[in-house]
Ligand SMILES: Cc1cc2nc3c(=O)[nH]c(=O)nc-3n(C[C@H](O)[C@H](O)[C@H](O)COP(=O)(O)O)c2cc1C
Ligand code: SF4
């Protein structure tokens with residue numbers, strides 16, 4: 104296929120869409136799939152067949168529409184451009200919607216999501232521009248929304264250097280957590296001299312509670328492939344790997360289909376868009392280890408080895424897959440590439456703060472009214488996210504802290520709610536931007552318990568290669584366990600801090616080096632909670648059970664209470 | 676071969692391009708503590724004892740994996756590094772069951788002498804006391820997981836020098852263990868050549884000859900560099916024959 108044919112395909116796709124009078128978009132992303140989307144789609148298709156409305160009314164299974172906490176989600180589009188969003192749809196309701204909308208009437212208002220809901224209006228969608236709009240399994244849908252146009256432009260109008268330069272000018276930084284300037288990384292790989300080079304898309308996403316990358320891969324797989332191809336052209340690679348976490352079966356299936364479809368149309372393969380550029384993409388499935396998201400472990404895993412990290416330097420840009428220079432980027436980073444080339448790097452750079460440009464996707468979860476996947480401009484304050492996009496705290500909850508960066512990040516307390524969300528500000532607060540997990544906690548969360556939860560995660564996910572992480576996380580967890588069960592003594596916080604410093608500085612990879620972050624951040628902002636646990640055997644949030652308080656510290660009544668609490672727990 | 680000059684602990688030293696900081700340092704007579712590193716095997720970077728400070732860098736670097744560069748300023752000894760090294764050894768001692776008094780390598784153990792050298796006279800962390808098995812199925816050698824520090828010297832020597840790749844690791848975190856073939860008893864291994872290299876390079880009492888008792892197992896890994904040197908000198912001939 105050449106560029107003219109791509110344009111024709113785009114026009115045909117748009118025309119075909121225009122012929123449908125009413126389109127039912129059903130969210131087919133994992134949260135909605137598990138809350139009943141397939142039954143809704145079936146009900147709609149049945150209804151259309153029964154009423155003989157094929158051709159005029161269409162059902163499209165799309166990616167994520169958000170808000171995920173209010174699924175299953177359906178959006179109805181009319182040819183004139185009117186759109187209605189429905190939440191918590193049931194198959195019965197789907198039939199009602201079909202009947203009403205086919206007759207140009209509105210559906211039940213109590214299920215309508217107002218278009219002026221802050222959740223929708225406060226988002227800025229770049230990377231998720233197609234999410235919930237296109238059928239991820241239909242390449243024509245993507246092309247109809249200018250898909251692969253950026254690749255065409257890059258291949259035919261720009262030199263590789265210009266592409267790298269455009270990405271550098273956009274100010275895009277790595278969305279996998281580190282925030283390394285993407286343009287700079289591309290330049291490094293482009294300049295490296297080697298027989299072969301590779302591009303890797305990191306879709307391993309191991310943060311508990313985060314699902315940005317999964318959603319992106321499920322909702323708009325072609326955007327990632329297009330970004331990878333552009334990256335391949337820019338750095339001089341002819342082969343790409345996309346590494347998907349093993350649990351993400353839906354994402355893997357859609358990516359696989361997307362790769363096949365793109366190859367069939369000549370958008371990937373031997374002569375991409377009729378140019379001399381050759382680029383193939385292979386899918387690799389992980390086995391669900393958090394550490395396999397770390398770039399060197401991920402590359403070992405792609406090469407068929409054990410997912411152990413290796414010391415850097417050498418960095419992947421110098422020596423990566425099979426010792427060749429390798430560009431590794433997070434899937435969200437690569438998802439931003441095509442929109443940047445289409446709208447211009449300046450437009451992307453116009454969003455955000457001085458050092459953090461563009462938009463960032465967050466998985467907003469926890470005690471907020473409207474939870475779900477959101478894409479917001481960098482520099483938005485945490486308050487705007489929680490109170491605006493998220494619609495405020497859940498019923499009866501008041502804000503205590505928000506955790507960003509998952510097990511590698513930290514909590515941000517109430518007094519810093521007005522901090523702009525950008526790489527530098529979050530780091531200064533002792534947290535990190537991370538890959539986009541954002542957990543909002545209310546007063547019922549115990550911060551020591553939260554730190555313990557993440558440490559438990561890390562000790563389980565430590566690969567075992569180096570001792571400060573392998574045994575250090577276990578020792579830190581033991582101390583936290585003692586604090587929450589009441590057997591800690593004075594001095595344990597200090598020992599905990601020593602272990603934190605060791606893990607942070609002496610670990611081989613980022614997992615061990617960042618494992619102390621949740622502890623350090625909670626110690627920084629909620630040290631009094633630690634003291635309450637140790638000195639008074641009191642958990643201010645009422646979470647911890649103190650089942651191991653030494654007998655001599657207890658009065659008789661307390662001892663009896665502890666005894667009954669303990670037997671209750673053992674009974675569970 | 677180009678020569679590079681760098682500063683280590685205030686001394687101006689020179690080395691060959693491509694050498695690691697550890698190698699240059701050792702050649703200059705400056706000893707850096709190591710456990711997983713062994714001359715002749717590929718560097719691993721797991722024990723972290725050889726971490727050093729580099730001028731202009733915040734984080735620490737393992738000297739075994741860092742290539743020495745012209746003009747580098749390296750610090751191998753500082754209060755911070757010594758404190759961390761002591762803690763690392765404490766963690767190794769706390770992680771499994773290191774009861775020197777009943778160990779086959781008591782008195783000849785690299786972990787034990789490292790603890791003594793770094794002044795580790797007690798362990799401040801919880802002993803984890805994991806219940807670990809032994810494998811004494813083989814007629815010549817024994818494996819005691821209780822003493823293993825997961826340095827992977829056995830894995831590397833078997834793969835890189837003997838070429839058998841009998842050893843590997845399984846599991847992760849503190850549940851990680853060295854395994855033989857795909858985790859079978861040693862005597863059932865179909866790849867093991869009974870060469871015993873793993874036993875000799877193991878720094879602790881995890882691998883031993885059967886029949887020895889407390890303190891009797893003395894290891895000798897001098898064979899390793901003999902082999903490596905002979906290989907290196909044969910290399911040009913091998914290459915000529917290939918081409
Ligand atoms: C323990 C650990 C886990 C990681 N997991 C991921 C991940 O799931 N996805 C990801 O993109 N990056 C992850 N990273 C970061 C990668 O190592 C790497 O920096 C990133 O993929 C680079 O892409 P970027 O520059 O586009 O962010 C992880 C790092 C560490 C230390
Ligand atoms: S820090 Fe943890 S995960 Fe990373 S190499 Fe060390 S043991 Fe493995």
Ligand code: SF4
Nearest residue numbers: 823824826827829877
């Ligand atoms: S058995 Fe010995 S050589 Fe092998 S990993 Fe354990 S301590 Fe190291």
